[in-house]
């Protein structure tokens with residue numbers, strides 16, 4: 001029988017879902033969802049990331065990797081494992097990721113300290129950032145710190161890919177204006193639970 005992606009990468013989705021739910025019970029606002037992203041959403045995130053990379057060299061940084069659903073899609077989309085750096089703050093989830101992904105760099109830490117985390121781990125330059133952080137359920141000052149850090153780390157013209165369940169862009173308007181971000185909205189993925197939209201934000205090179 002042909003090995004599946006999951007058997008090759010040793011990733012047991014049921015174990016991942018059970019752990020995700022357990023961590024949600026512990027920290028609902030930090031998790032932002034009861035179950036991991038569905039396959040269609042993860043694939044849409046990966047497509048938007050590959051498009052956003054636009055041939056740039058360097059690492060792809062994934063924020064809030066959780067149990068690795070988006071990570072699997074990024075790998076399946078052809079991003080080399082050595083180019084991936086996963087940032088996860090929850091120690092149990094970070095150790096799950098370490099057990100299941102041997103090649104990507106796994107950094108246990110707070111995305112709000114992104115430039116320092118990347119510098120300390122030799123993870124530069126950056127080609128794109130892809131985030132599943134629950135920006136809608138985090139306090140405004142934390143979201144400000146995270147988004148400022150992302151655009152401090154990204155070169156001009158490079159992008160942040162972020163999904164949301166909400167009707168408005170996941171980066172608040174004031175912050176978009178402050179950083180002069182241009183957002184591009186993808187189609188709503190109705191078959192994800194809950195339905196989600198993938199956004200891409202970048203600071204145009206000339207801004």
Ligand SMILES: C[S@@+](CC[C@H](N)C(=O)[O-])C[C@H]1O[C@@H](n2cnc3c(N)ncnc32)[C@H](O)[C@@H]1O
Pocket residue numbers: 030031032033035036037063064065066067068069070087088089090093109110111112132133134
């Ligand atoms: C909605 S889950 C997404 C998990 C996975 N990427 C997926 O799509 O299924 C959000 C993840 O972000 C992590 N997280 C929340 N706040 C964080 C922070 N400040 N720094 C790093 N990770 C964080 C949570 O622990 C959780 O794993």
